Amino acid sequence: MTLAPFLEVKKASVAYGATTVLDGIDLAIAKGEFVALLGSSGCGKTTLLRTIAGFVMPSAGTVSVAGRDVTRLPPDKRGMALVFQSYALWPHMTVAQNIGYGLKLRHQPAEAIARRVAEMEALLGLTGLARRKPAELSGGQRQRVALGRALAIDPEILLLDEPLSNLDARIRLSVRHEIRALQRRLGITAIHVTHDREEAMVMADRIVILDSGRIAQAGTPEEVYNRPVSSFVAAFMGAENSIGLVGTVAGDRFAITAGPTNEPCAVPLSGRPLADGPVVARFRAEAAKLVPAGDAAHVPEGTLVLPGRIESASYPGGHWRHAVAVGPDTVLADAPQAFAPDAAVKVCVPPEALFLFNPPGAEPAAAEFAGHKTDKASELAGA
Numbered sequence: 338m339t340l341a342p343f344l345e346v347k348k349a350s351v352a353y354g355a356t357t358v359l360d361g362i363d364l365a366i367a368k369g370e371f372v373a374l375l376g377s378s379g380c381g382k383t384t385l386l387r388t389i390a391g392f393v394m395p396s397a398g399t400v401s402v403a404g405r406d407v408t409r410l411p412p413d414k415r416g417m418a419l420v421f422q423s424y425a426l427w428p429h430m431t432v433a434q435n436i437g438y439g440l441k442l443r444h445q446p447a448e449a450i451a452r453r454v455a456e457m458e459a460l461l462g463l464t465g466l467a468r469r470k471p472a473e474l475s476g477g478q479r480q481r482v483a484l485g486r487a488l489a490i491d492p493e494i495l496l497l498d499e500p501l502s503n504l505d506a507r508i509r510l511s512v513r514h515e516i517r518a519l520q521r522r523l524g525i526t527a528i529h530v531t532h533d534r535e536e537a538m539v540m541a542d543r544i545v546i547l548d549s550g551r552i553a554q555a556g557t558p559e560e561v562y563n564r565p566v567s568s569f570v571a572a573f574m575g576a577e578n579s580i581g582l583v584g585t586v587a588g589d590r591f592a593i594t595a596g597p598t599n600e601p602c603a604v605p606l607s608g609r610p611l612a613d614g615p616v617v618a619r620f621r622a623e624a625a626k627l628v629p630a631g632d633a634a635h636v637p638e639g640t641l642v643l644p645g646r647i648e649s650a651s652y653p654g655g656h657w658r659h660a661v662a663v664g665p666d667t668v669l670a671d672a673p674q675a676f677a678p679d680a681a682v683k684v685c686v687p688p689e690a691l692f693l694f695n696p697p698g699a700e701p702a703a704a705e706f707a708g709h710k711t712d713k714a715s716e717l718a719g720a
């Protein structure tokens with residue numbers, strides 16, 4: 338299903354002095370969609386959000402809402418509301434005054450403000466706290482007030498800049514669900530900046546992964562998790578183990594040659610745009626199975642086998658995590674039981690959990706991994 342774009346960023350670039358921070362960003366967001374902007378520190382997430390909000394003027398490109406170019410409009414004329422990480426509540430104002438602040442700026446009559454504030458308090462579970470000042474609230478309550486202030490002006494687009502990062506882990510989980518449920522209920526379009534992968538996964542309809550001011554991949558949580566288009570995205574989505582291999586395309590399979598760190602193996606290409614030669618193989622610790630070196634009977638068929646030696650084991654909860662020396666590399670692999678240090682093992686990785694990429698410059702030029710097109714239409718279709 339392809340949805341018409343509601344918010345559209347076209348070829349947007351932003352530079353601070355000689356430094357390009359956003360480089361030709363193309364992004365189309367459907368009405369009611371919840372999009373997470375995900376990326377490591379300094380990749381340009383906040384700059385993109387502030388460009389959409391109107392606080393940063395792009396040096397090139399446009400921002401439009403419902404087909405209307407808003408690139409030159411001031412922030413308060415864009416129908417958007419921004420919620421910050423720091424809440425930015427007025428400390429001397431009560432909860433009610435903070436929530437009603439935007440309406441007061443818009444010269445709404447007092448009764449209308451009181452009505453809307455009461456609605457917001459009920460919606461956000463703040464009833465009874467109207468006369469308190471921010472200092473008399475918990476972090477979660479303060480964040481709900483900030484959300485109430487943003488929603489009170491009835492924005493079409495809600496922009497969230499790491500709104501949960503000041504909350505402790507447990508409250509964060511509940512506020513996460515509250516924000517998502519509210520966004521769904523109100524049918525509001527939301528863009529959420531975060532560097533927390535799990536937060537993006539559980540909250541968003543679509544995740545946009547930024548790398549050095551460019552979109553590395555945009556897709557549903559399931560797409561970016563299971564079909565990363567690059568080694569960078571795979572690593573960012575948790576496939577942090579990396580091994581160098583060599584292989585050749587043989588029909589619909591990629592035949593991995595036996596090497597110093599691996600046994601030979603053929604994996605289905607499944608549309609992967611691979612060329613003969615060296616590849617980087619990435620996989621998650623939880624996707625690998627550890628088998629004692631002498632126990633050939635328990636090596637699952639069709640898996641990539643990496644002989645190794647246990648360096649250490651730790652218990653993060655639910656399983657044992659092992660650091661395993663594989664040739665000159667160390668990979669992490671989980672198992673339900675602990676292996677002893679120095680034990681000889683085989684790290685077995687099933688083909689569907691193995692992400693293979695030719696090194697940059699070696700990819701087949703014309704090949705495109707099915708379902709990985711990043712043009713606008715398919716981005717929206719993934720919504």
Ligand SMILES: Nc1ncnc2c1ncn2[C@@H]1O[C@H](COP(=O)(O)OP(=O)(O)OP(=O)(O)O)[C@@H](O)[C@H]1O
Pocket residue numbers: 353358376377378379380381382383384385532
């Ligand atoms: N006003 C500014 N002047 C100069 N450089 C800036 C300015 N604002 C941001 N930058 C630089 O632009 C780059 C992107 O910053 P941005 O805040 O968008 O990153 P981010 O992905 O949101 O990072 P974080 O997760 O750390 O907040 C960084 O290198 C930053 O130092």
